[in-house]
Structure formats: structure tokens, C-alpha cells
Amino acid sequence: MPGIDIHTHAFPDNVADRAVRKLSGMGDWRAIGDGTVDGLIASMDAADLDMAVVCPVATKAGQWKGILKWAKKVRKHHGERLLPLGSLHPKDAAPARAVAKMAEAELPGLKLHPFYQDFCIDDDRVRPLLDAAIEHDLLVVLHCGHDIGFENDPIPDRAGPARIAAVLREQPDLRLLCTHMGGWKMWDDVERTLVGMDVTLETSFCLNHMPPDQMLRMIRRHGVERVCFGTDWPWNDQQAEESALAQIGLDDSELRKLMTSSAARLLKLYE
Template identity: 45%
Template structure:
């Protein structure tokens, strides 16, 4: 295997994928490159030369926690690293986080738009404190979302506020720190103790600006990701390679940093 890790992908149970993908395509006015199944993701990984993919689920209602957890257990393998999801309105939020840890998962995924919350809401501080204490990873959607109105819910300023309140929190800000808010990413997040993942930046942002951000941010806090099935894994990897980054930095981004963060 290549050792390449895609730190941001999505998949659905087979019985759900056939309905979920068309609905999400219509919602975001975007075309999926895969059918949304784990089998489809694994085939894409083989084509792209990707060793492991982190599969991020999103609980849009609190009661989805348990079915997502069960499915995450079922798909977990050497190549698939599932992250279950907690909903901020879950009355058993901290108990469910403890269950995620007890069952050996590496962390959770949350999404401010699909779950309708503000990232820096103080009511989430107990969750962030528990994540920091346990060492579990928190992957968040960062910046605007193509399917929603432009209300600032997970912008670079809110991300920085959370990271400064909880400097030990392993927070991964997707979309290079904030989709379509990259000017603020450069102003507010570069140099901060936040992990930044690359999905949807390589396709939407000028390559020289991506390169500038990557060279300015701590080299050990950068991750390759694609948001598959919404981008093509092989094409995203090629776009990253075309940035002409130093070889050591490219190695860190595509695999070494992800292995360290996952603890394997």
C-alpha cells in the first residue's frame, strides 16, 4: 500500500445510498463521482492508490446516533476508518461520546449546517472539554456549505475561538480551514493549533494560494482529504501533487500526519 490517507470521505449503508446520493446532488447542485457505498469508495481508493479513508457520518437528528454507531462498527476495517457522529441536541451527548471511545473509534464528525448549531456555542464546551481530555478527534465542516444560505456558523473566527479555549482539542477543520472563507483562514487560522484538511479547496481555490497557506501553516497539522464522493479521489491527489510542494511536506500531508493523528 501507498500509505496515503484520505481524511475526509462519506459513504452510506447500501440500502440508503441509492436515495441519499440523488437527494444530496439536488440539494447542493453538485454531481457525485461515486454511488455512495463503501464498495464504491474502496474501488475509488484502489484506482487512486489510497491506502485508507476516514468515513465521516453526520447525525442530522439525535436519534441517529445508535444506527450510525452500529453501521460504523460494521464497516470498520484496515482500510476504512469510520467516525460516528454526535448531534449537539443529544440529551445523552457525553454518555454517547464515552460510548464512542469505549468502542474504539478514533473520533467523531459534526457539521454546523446539517446539525444547525454555532461552532463556538458555549453550551458545547463540556463536549469539547471531554474530547480534549480523551484525545478523540473532532472533524468539523469548516466555512460555508454549498447547500445552505451563507450564514456564518463554522467560520475561521469561531474555529480559532474554540481552539484557543481548548488548545489540546484535536480539531480538524475541513476544506482548508473554511470553505470560501480562505482570506480569513490566512488571517486567523494559519499558525493556530488546528488541523487543516484539503478537501474542496484544491478544486475551488487558486493553486498558488493553496500552496501559500500550506507552506505557512505548521507542517505537522495538514491533511489530505477529498470529501469523496463529491470529488474524485485520484483527481484531487493529482491536483495536490501539481502544487510542487517540498517532498517532505507532501509526504506529511498525504499520509504521515494522518497516521500520527489516528495513532496508527
């Protein structure tokens, strides 16, 4: 089925192999793709997906510049298929300037990862960064819930549903995409806290980790127009995720919305 994958990763060709091997070594999971741009496009072709959002993560201050440069290149060569995001580290000194550069490059948003970037989403130091995203109307894609690579982290709820809900109440204009259905392996909390709030969720790393009836209930209660299809490629197979999603009990119209129009609206593709 045609669609948009709102959560993928790809790396520059010269580091893809090393990056994928390093990340695979962090826990009990393996990449199913090579992590290159060409590999991602081939996977999208096989799964009949039109577009994918690529989510880089700046793991230290200053890295946003290199990521922005790469994102511009990917956009230039593959803009009809791939939408790369920027990223920013909470230790970056001038977040407003960096976010302005991302907006100038017409990137749709930026990615934040509380485990790789060592922050909690409700930290005061993250606020200027979120404010800058609001000012430039950029989407913030946030890793939410536990992380498969950080099983023993001392703060497992760095971006847990309660913290996210508090941030949304403080910054209601924030355009936020919460990955992994609002919080990986914290789904009961998500149902109590985030479901129904003005936030978008995406489906990656959920279909094999929660009961299908809970997934269906969460999607319908939250509203299918605020749930996007995501896979976290190269960590999951796009075609397999698509088939799994098609089997949880959504009707065709719900599935089409979730596969395409939810993301198109969030990314402002058809305005």
C-alpha cells in the first residue's frame, strides 16, 4: 500500500556500516538494512512506500551543522522520496540560531533523543530549543518511552508520558511527534496520560511488543488522523511492519489515513 514512513534512519555512505554495527552492538536487536540512503530507497520501493522521514540524532554539541549539511544534500538528490530532519543537542549554546538554519533549509523538523542526548524532556535547558521549534513552526520528533539500547538507564522515563504531557501543557503550540506510540513499553501510561491530547503518535517498534487489541484501541481512541505509520528502519522491515499493521483490525479507510494522510498533514505536504 502506498504510504509515508515517518520514522527512519539513514547515515552518510562513509559511516553507515560503522554506525549500524555500533548501534546493533548496544542491545539484543539487529539491523535488517544497511543504513544507507540507497538501501532505504530500495526498501521503500519493495514496500511500495512513497516517502520517508529520516531522523538523525546529534550525539554531541556542534554536530547539528554536519547533520544539516548532509540533510540538505539528501534533500537535493532525493527530495521527492526522503525528508531528512535536523537534530540539535541540548548542550548546543545557541539553539535559536541552529533551528533558524534548519527552517531556512526548509527541513520539516528536528529529532531529539533523550537517551543518546542525555536529557529529560521537561528539563529547563530543553525549553529554549522547543521554543525555537515553535517559533519556526518546526516539528519535533521525540524518542518516547524506554529505549531498547539503554535497558539499565537510571532515568527510564526521560521522555515518559507524564513528562511529555507536562511539556505539552506548558508549551501547547509545540508540534510534537511521539515515537513508539507515545512511549515504548509504557503504553498503559500513554493510554492514561497522552491519548486524546494534541500530539501525534507513530507506530514503530510497537506491533511485536504490545497486544494488537491494545494497539487498535489506542489508535482509535487517539484518532487515526493523529497516528502515523513509522518503522524505525533499518531496525525493522518496512514491508513486514506494513503487513502487521494491516492485520490489527483497522478498516481500509482508517489504514489509508494512517499510512498517508496523517503524515502528509503533519508534514504540511499538501498546503
